[in-house]
Structures are given as C-alpha cells and as structure tokens.
C-alpha cells in the first residue's frame with residue numbers, strides 16, 4: 001500500500017474544505033455580523049490510527065475508502081449550541097458536496113459523555129486522473145464540547161482506550177458540567193451577542209477614522 005498516493009486526495013479535500021468553510025466565516029465578518037463559526041480545523045487521519053480503526057472494525061485495506069469515513073476530518077467549533085444547527089443548515093444548502101449521513105450526538109450523547117454533530121459528506125475532488133469522490137467527516141461542536149472532547153481524547157491516548165473507571169465517571173460528570181455551561185450560555189446568548197456586536201461596530205468605526 002502506497003500511503004502517500006492513497007492519502008493525497010484526502011489531503012486535498014481537507015485543504016479545499018478548510019478554505020471553503022473559512023470563507024463562510026469571513027463572509028459574516030465582511031458583513032459585520034455574528035458568525036456562527038468560531039474556528040475551523042482539519043486533519044488527515046494518521047496511518048497508525050487508520051490501521052487501528054480498520055483492525056477494530058475488521059475492514060480490509062481495499063475497503064478503507066468506503067468503511068473508514070473520517071480519513072479526511074474537518075471540525076467546526078461554535079460558541080453556542082444553536083449555532084451548531086445554523087451551521088448544519090448552511091452545510092445542507094451547499095451544492096459542492098452531498099451529505100451521505102448525519103448523527104446528532106448532542107440529542108443522543110455517547111456513553112462516554114461525548115457530544116457533537118457529525119456529518120459524513122461525499123466530496124468530488126479533481127485529480128490528475130479525473131474526478132474522485134471522497135468521503136469526509138465534519139464534526140460540529142461548541143467550544144465547551146470541544147474542550148471536553150480534546151481532554152478526553154488525550155486521556156484515551158494516555159490509557160490506550162482503557163480509561164480507569166473512576167476517571168471515566170469523572171469525565172462523564174465533566175461532560176454534564178460542560179453541557180450545563182452551554183445551556184447557561186445559551187440563556188444569556190442575546191446579551192453576549194449584543195456585546196460582541198457593539199465591539200464589532202466600534203472596530204469598524206476605528207477602521208474608517
């Protein structure tokens with residue numbers, strides 16, 4: 001298996017989508033409007049993780065492109081829970097890819113405490129051999145959900161997927177605390193937004209002075 005050749009279209013998808021999604025964010029900024037997107041990251045899954053996942057799911061190498069759907073991964077991080085659904089609506093309205101699957105792990109949180117909205121898309125990428133349709137996963141989550149998931153991911157790495165029971169319970173409580181923070185922030189969202197709008201307007205005035 002030549003991994004460099006196999007992963008090249010995935011790297012291209014990640015780069016193209018990062019530009020496009022960042023473009024969505026910038027358009028809000030140009031119009032001095034609150035952007036539902038706080039920041040965007042993207043990565044190609046490392047070969048080691050692809051092989052680990054393939055082994056767990058018992059996927060053979062020839063089916064990786066179909067069965068491992070997050071080789072190309074994009075993450076959109078928002079301030080508020082509502083923003084997640086605004087972003088989902090915006091992604092559904094796009095014509096440059098099709099959505100093949102979506103899972104709302106916010107309504108249906110995972111056992112670990114994980115919350116996030118997942119979309120699997122099929123993205124047509126132009127290669128020197130013609131168009132290639134590539135699957136990519138877009139994760140959409142709030143800053144609080146991202147804080148939790150990043151820390152939990154590190155612990156999973158440290159304990160090789162076998163987090164001790166007491167730590168697991170603590171993480172579950174932390175996930176609920178993060179969600180309560182999201183709920184509380186949602187309640188004062190209009191005030192926060194108004195404050196951010198005042199700040200943006202002041203910046204505009206300064207720029208044009």
Ligand code: 0O2
Nearest residue numbers: 045049053069070103110112113114118148149150152153
């Ligand atoms: P990495 O290192 O982020 O790439 P499925 O067959 O759909 O049930 P699959 O393909 O694992 O299973 O999809 P799922 O469950 O939607 O998970 C895909 C990705 O979501 C994971 O990729 C993580 O990035 C994230 N994720 C899912 N569950 C959790 C969780 O409990 N904690 C954290 N921190 N992240 C989670 P990878 O390959 O696990 O990891």
